[in-house]
Amino acid sequence: MTKEEFVTSIKDLPEDRQTVLLQEFELRDAEIQRLSEDNKNPEHLKNLIKERDEAKKKAKDFQDKLNSIETKSLEDERKYKELYQQHKARAEELQPKIESLSEEVQKLMQEKEAVETARRTELLARLPEGSDEKKFGETIKDLNQLSQYISLEEKRLKAGFTPDGGRNGKGLNLEGKKWRDLTMAEKSELKKVNPAKYEELFYKRNEG
Numbered sequence: 001m002t003k004e005e006f007v008t009s010i011k012d013l014p015e016d017r018q019t020v021l022l023q024e025f026e027l028r029d030a031e032i033q034r035l036s037e038d039n040k041n042p043e044h045l046k047n048l049i050k051e052r053d054e055a056k057k058k059a060k061d062f063q064d065k066l067n068s069i070e071t072k073s074l075e076d077e078r079k080y081k082e083l084y085q086q087h088k089a090r091a092e093e094l095q096p097k098i099e100s101l102s103e104e105v106q107k108l109m110q111e112k113e114a115v116e117t118a119r120r121t122e123l124l125a126r127l128p129e130g131s132d133e134k135k136f137g138e139t140i141k142d143l144n145q146l147s148q149y150i151s152l153e154e155k156r157l158k159a160g161f162t163p164d165g166g167r168n169g170k171g172l173n174l175e176g177k178k179w180r181d182l183t184m185a186e187k188s189e190l191k192k193v194n195p196a197k198y199e200e201l202f203y204k205r206n207e208g
Helices: 002-008 015-037 041-067 073-126 134-136 143-158 184-193 195-204
Strands: none
Touching: 002 015, 002 073, 002 143, 015 073, 041 073, 073 134, 073 143, 134 143, 134 195, 143 195, 184 195
């Protein structure tokens, strides 16, 4: 998630809370940038692992050649031994670098994930516990989309929409109804007044 995306996801919070969350995000972001400049990032780690594995494979290949050639000149034997030792040494050189970098990258990713998880928990806490709206919100992976969904749901609840899709207790009666039971007009109205319920029924349209 970029800084711009994170800022968008917290724009509806009180200003002091936005400041705290943004500072936490910027600290993690700065650390990622520092690690990137030092070649300490997931992509570099991936490349090191690939290089190590290739070196180990080549070392094994040359070792196999040494073992399989029954009649070979001293020159061939010297060449294969040299190549074997060269690739074996490279693989051994890379191993501690990989282990050290793996720990740093994993720690950083965990810290960044903790910031986003805290934000997700804070967003979901704004919906009624046990409600269909909250259950649906928990399925939204993207933090930006979740923030937008929560804002829409809060506006809907403040406007007096009831969980069954009506306004102030009047309007649509969805009790016991499934997607196939609704008319086109009811589906259209439901999509306007209760998007969460609309999506819930839509995704469950093939059940039962």
